[in-house]
Amino acid sequence: MDTQDTEFDFLQSGPASTSGRSDAEQLKSALQNEKAAPEILQYETDLIARIEQNLDYQDEQIELLKENDDMKLLVEIYLSELSRVRYLLRAYLRVRLQKIERHVMHILDNADVAARLSAKEAQFARDYFVLFGGHMRAAAASHLPDAFSSLVRQASAHPGKDMVPAPDLDRHAFCRVLEDRGSVTVDEEGNVAEFNRGDLFVIRYRAIQQLLAEGAVELL
Missing domain, CATH: 1.20.58.1030 (Methane Monooxygenase Hydroxylase; Chain G, domain 1)
Incomplete structure (x- = not known):
C-alpha cells in the first residue's frame, strides 16, 4: 500500500x-x-x-x-x-x-451564557443542578431561616443573586493579539491601547472578552 x-x-x-x-x-x-x-x-x-x-x-x-x-x-x-x-x-x-x-447556577440563570453550551453540556448542567440543589437543601438550606433558604437569593433585603457563584471577569489574563484592531478601550475610564498582531498583554479579562469571542486574541 x-x-x-x-x-x-x-x-x-x-x-x-x-x-x-x-x-x-x-x-x-x-x-x-x-x-x-x-x-x-x-x-x-x-x-x-x-x-x-x-x-x-x-x-x-x-x-x-x-x-x-x-x-x-x-x-x-x-x-x-x-x-x-x-x-x-x-x-x-x-x-x-x-x-x-x-458556575452551574450562573450559567442556567443567564440565557446568553447557557447558549454557549453544547446540547450534551446543557443536559449535564440541568441534571447537575437538580442533584446539587437537592443536596444543598438537605445538607444546609433546610436548616436556615426562610429568608436565607434559597439557593440563589440571600434574603429579601438583598435583591441581587449574591449566593450565585459567578466568574470573576475583572481578573487579569495574559493574551496574544491575533488580528490588528487598532485602538481598544481597556478600562472604564476610557483608556485605550493599540492592539496589533503579535502584541502581548496582561490585562483585565473583561476588556478583551469580546475580542476573544471574535477570535482577535488568544489567551496564554
Whole structure:
C-alpha cells in the first residue's frame, strides 16, 4: 500500500479551516483559551464535529495500514498523533464540565451564557443542578431561616443573586493579539491601547472578552 494513498490531515489545515492552522492546533488553542478564561466560552461545535469525524476516519485508515508489515513505523506515528488529539479533546471537554459544575447556577440563570453550551453540556448542567440543589437543601438550606433558604437569593433585603457563584471577569489574563484592531478601550475610564498582531498583554479579562469571542486574541 502506498502511504500517499492514506490521508492523515491532523497535521494539515482542514478544508473547513480559514485560519491556516490544523484542527489539532485549533483544538489546542481552544483548550488554552478555556483553561485561562474565567467564564465558560462558546462551545466549538464545528471544530469538535470535524475532529470527532476525522478520528473515526483515521482509525479506519490505520486498520488498513496494519495489514502491511512495512507500515509498522507509520502506524506508530499515526497512533501517537491520534492519542495526542484525543488527549486534547478530552481535556477540552473536561475543563468545560468543571466550569459548569463551578458556575452551574450562573450559567442556567443567564440565557446568553447557557447558549454557549453544547446540547450534551446543557443536559449535564440541568441534571447537575437538580442533584446539587437537592443536596444543598438537605445538607444546609433546610436548616436556615426562610429568608436565607434559597439557593440563589440571600434574603429579601438583598435583591441581587449574591449566593450565585459567578466568574470573576475583572481578573487579569495574559493574551496574544491575533488580528490588528487598532485602538481598544481597556478600562472604564476610557483608556485605550493599540492592539496589533503579535502584541502581548496582561490585562483585565473583561476588556478583551469580546475580542476573544471574535477570535482577535488568544489567551496564554
